[in-house]
Amino acid sequence: MAAGWTRRTFDADGVTEHPVGPNFQRLRSEFGGAVVLALDVSGSMSGDRIRKAVEGCHRFVEEAADAGYSVGVILWHHGIEDDxxxxxxxxxxRGLLDRARASGGNKAVPFLTKAHEQLMALDVGDRVVAIFGxxxxxxxAAAERKAAELVADGIRILTCGLGEGSARELATISTEEAAPRTATNDTLADSIASMAQGLTLKKSSR
Incomplete structure (x- = not known):
């Protein structure tokens, strides 16, 4: 043994343990994410609109899952149709999206409340609500107050509205700094799917 040799201890996270140990859960909490996709299924979404919206939502779910996010869905109108x-x-x-049908009016507070509960029940590093309406x-005013509660708990809000008026109103509760994300009847699926770009910061940190 050479002179001056000193025994040293090297510490590292036990990510290769099998079965999975407590370090895995800690790391997953630090780097993982969860997103709730809220799809407007009010009566005005009937016909081709709901079909295109569901297509875009499927693409969003795929991209979010590929980025390592847990994904949930809420179908909303004046209440919560299903989640x-x-x-x-x-x-x-995906199965819930395939069952989406259009009916009812619009009220954001119920789905914001549900998304808040679902996301705060999870120990993850990034919590997101992605909303289409x-x-x-x-x-x-009630919607903005409820959205502020989510933001205070560190939840990010992404929005996409069909038409400029809807896009501007949804943007009042968004945490994004870019211009309101606006869909048209022709770009509906692409615009909804594009909300997944708001998850790219988590992708780059993986």
Whole structure:
């Protein structure tokens, strides 16, 4: 043994443990993410609109899952039509999207409340709500107050509206700094899918 040799201890996260140890859960919490995709299924979304919107949502779910996010879906109108909580397995989210049907009016507070509960129940590093709507938020002051509660808890809000009026109203609760994301009847699927670009910061940190 050479003179001056000193025994040293090297510490590292045990990410190769099998079965998975506590370090895996800690690292997954630090680097993982969860997103709730809220799709407007009010009556004005009937016909070709709902078909195109579902197509765009499927693409969003695929991109989010590929980026390492757990994905949930809420179908909303004046209340909540149906929902699935965020999961690392996107099959339930996809199945719910395929059952989407248009009816009802618009009110944002119920789905914002549900998304808030679902995301705060998860120990993840990035929490996101991605919202598509083709109308208004319902009572706007109440929606803005509820959105502020989500933001105070570190939840990011991405939005996409069909038409300039809807896009501007949804943008009042968005945390994005870019211009309101605006869809047209022709670009509906692409515009909804483009909200996944808001998840690219998490992709680059992986």
């Amino acid at each position: 699935v909580a965020p999961s690392s397995d996107p099959r339930a989210a 083709d109308g208004d938020l319902g009572p706007q």
